[in-house]
Amino acid sequence: MHIGFIGLGSMGRALARNLIKAGHDVSAWNRSALEPEAAHGITIVDGPEEAFQAEVVFTMLSDDAAIRGVVLEGALLDGARAGLIHVVTSTISIAFAEELAARHDEAGIGFVSAPVLGRPDVAARGELNVLVGGKADAVAAVEPLLAVLGRKVWQLGEIPAQANAAKIAANMMIAMAIEAMAEGVVLTESVGLGRARFFEMILGTLFAGRAYESYSAQITEGAFQPGFKARLGLKDLRLATEAGSATGRSLPMLDAVRERLSEAVSAGLGERDWSVMADVTMSGGDPSPIPAATKEKHP
Structure with a gap:
């Protein structure tokens, strides 16, 4: 199948490469220039409109604003290939998912929300959990592709925003x-x-589970090497706050953890793994310096 792909960050590259390994022809575009190593094995096209000429296009962009800027403000739906299905794998707000669904309906383009649970290393192994919302025919058409990306595809309903609410x-x-x-x-x-x-x-008694296993290891090691960056985690908690406000209900635990993660980002730890918020709590608000051997090198 000819697949378009937009957004080749660490997650996007992993998804695109797994689709290529499964025998699909992937035409990809990224908002910024890629190093040759990052683009290795992926066919790069000159603009996002080329990606929308495929049978299915995936977007893995950072947030609502990025998707709005590339897809909606770029008028990609107007010139898309007839019969195209657009799969959005990003974590986006419920309100924006609803807007995207309406805009795709108006343009006669299929739309599936498919946010994923898992870090880049999990994505590279094709072991994500894929949360899916969308009309049954569109979901059925892309499910074989989603199965390549994850160990399980969770069909959550025919309203795309249902998948986004579950991810948030x-x-x-x-x-x-x-x-x-x-x-x-x-x-x-x-x-x-x-x-x-x-x-x-704790793991051997009351709290066995992937989240506890993964993040207890981060907390024990204290290096907080990024898998999911704190600044992106804070964005997702903001989306949860917005969704909670729309219900008119109070979510006090959400308020508390959002404040804690905000403290971590404000302390300059936004590029660390979001579990660095634990260090803020354990240190009494004065996070310990990250050991030099574990610091990432940035150009």
């Missing part, structure tokens, strides 16, 4: 789990119980 809620709950582990460490380390021993007990 899941990320909110991960942030709550990170803060819960950090506060547990504050209590247990106060009497000399090491965090590694504490987490071994």
Whole structure:
């Protein structure tokens, strides 16, 4: 199948390469120039409009504004190939997902929301969980492609925004789990119980699960090497806050973890993994310096 792809960050590259490995022809465009190593194995096209001439186009862009700027303000729907299905794998707001669904309907273009659960290393292995919302015919047409990207495709309903609500809620709950582990460490380390021993007990009894396993390791090591950057996590908690406000209901735990993550980003830790918010809690608001050996090199 001829597939278009827009957005070749660490997640996007992993998705595009897995589609290529599965035998598909992928024409991709990125908003910024790519290093040759990053583009290796991917056919790069001159503009996003070329990607919208495929049978299916995926976008993995950072947020609502990026998708709006490229797709809507770029009028890509007006010149898209007839019969095209657009799959948005980004974490976007519920309101914007609803707007995208309406705009695609007006243009006669298929639209599927398919945000993913998993970090770039999980994406590279094709082991993501793919959360899917969209009309049944459009979902059926792209499901074989989504199966290439994930170990499970979760069909959540015919309204695209249902998948986006599920993704935002899941990320909110991960942030709550990170803060819960950090506060547990504050209590247990106060009497000399090491965090590694504490987490071994917790994972072996009450809290076995991928989020606890992954982020307890980050907290124990204390390096907070980025898998999901704190500034992007803060964006997702903002989306959760907006969605919560629209319901007219109070979400006090969300308010607390958003404030904690905001403190981490304000302290200059926005490029670290979002579990660095735990360090803010464990240090009493004075995060420890990141060891030199673990710092990323930036050009």
